[in-house]
Amino acid sequence: MRTLTVVCLATLLAAGARAQEAQPAPLSYDCHRTHTPIRIDGKLDDPAWKKAKWTSDFVDIQGAAKPTPRLRTRAKMLWDDKYLYIAAELEEPNVIGTLTKHDSVIFKDNDFEIFIKPLPESESYYEFELNALNTGWDLFLPKPYNQGGKADSSWDIAGLKTAVAVQGTLNLPGDTDHGWTLEIAYPLDAFNSRQQVPLPKPGTVWRINFSRVEWTPGNPKEDNWVWSPQGVINMHVPDRWGYLHFR
Helix, strand or coil: CHHHHHHHHHHHHHHHHHHHHHCCCCCEEEEEECCCCCCCCCCCCCHHHHHCCCCCCCEECCCCCCCCCCCCEEEEEEECCCEEEEEEEEECCCCCCCCCCCCCCHHHCCEEEEEEECCCCCCCEEEEEEECCCCEEEEEECCCHHHCCCCECCCCCCCCEEEEEEECCCCCCCCCCCEEEEEEEEECCHHHHCCCCCCCCCCCEEEEEEEEEECCCCCCCCEEEECCCCCCCCCCCHHHCEEEEEC
């Protein structure tokens, strides 16, 4: 019986190792420094953005084995002495938003989400969600939910700047929109009310991922599209997030 138990355990461990190997390595993004100010208006027309590369198009949260998202999503980033700048472009034929109160559960709307771990060796990380009405939800997690972590919505990103631009008409289902774009200036010292995070410099590496939640009318289950695939329907697995390289 003991031999059989050992064999079964070895089989399970081998299967787990194969499953881990089957997951692609997390993606990486080279975030270059900008010396040109960025106006946060959601329009992505500042000259500095032309020098920043787009991420690859978002995929299903579980990875390439799942269908390609029907709507395109992509992002790009820059940084300077004060901010991490994030821009995103979301294709959407019917741009809608309902939540207007800060720190609402924004993913009940279609939204764009940012997960940042500025101290990669720690358990803690930060989340920010934004809808097409430019309503945000910022929260701090001392550790992932599956490790007993509890979200702290009392944390606010001091000095945060956000803006949304709609390419179409918001909350008007009778026409066809192109989508919506957003810009975020995320202060590099915003984490200090929870933990001391050194300001980045060329060579610094953070972990980061982006998620888009998309609801289809009549369907009670949302789509989850991400930059770096998680392998599971769970954004709160930081080891699967991408690498942000400050250049």
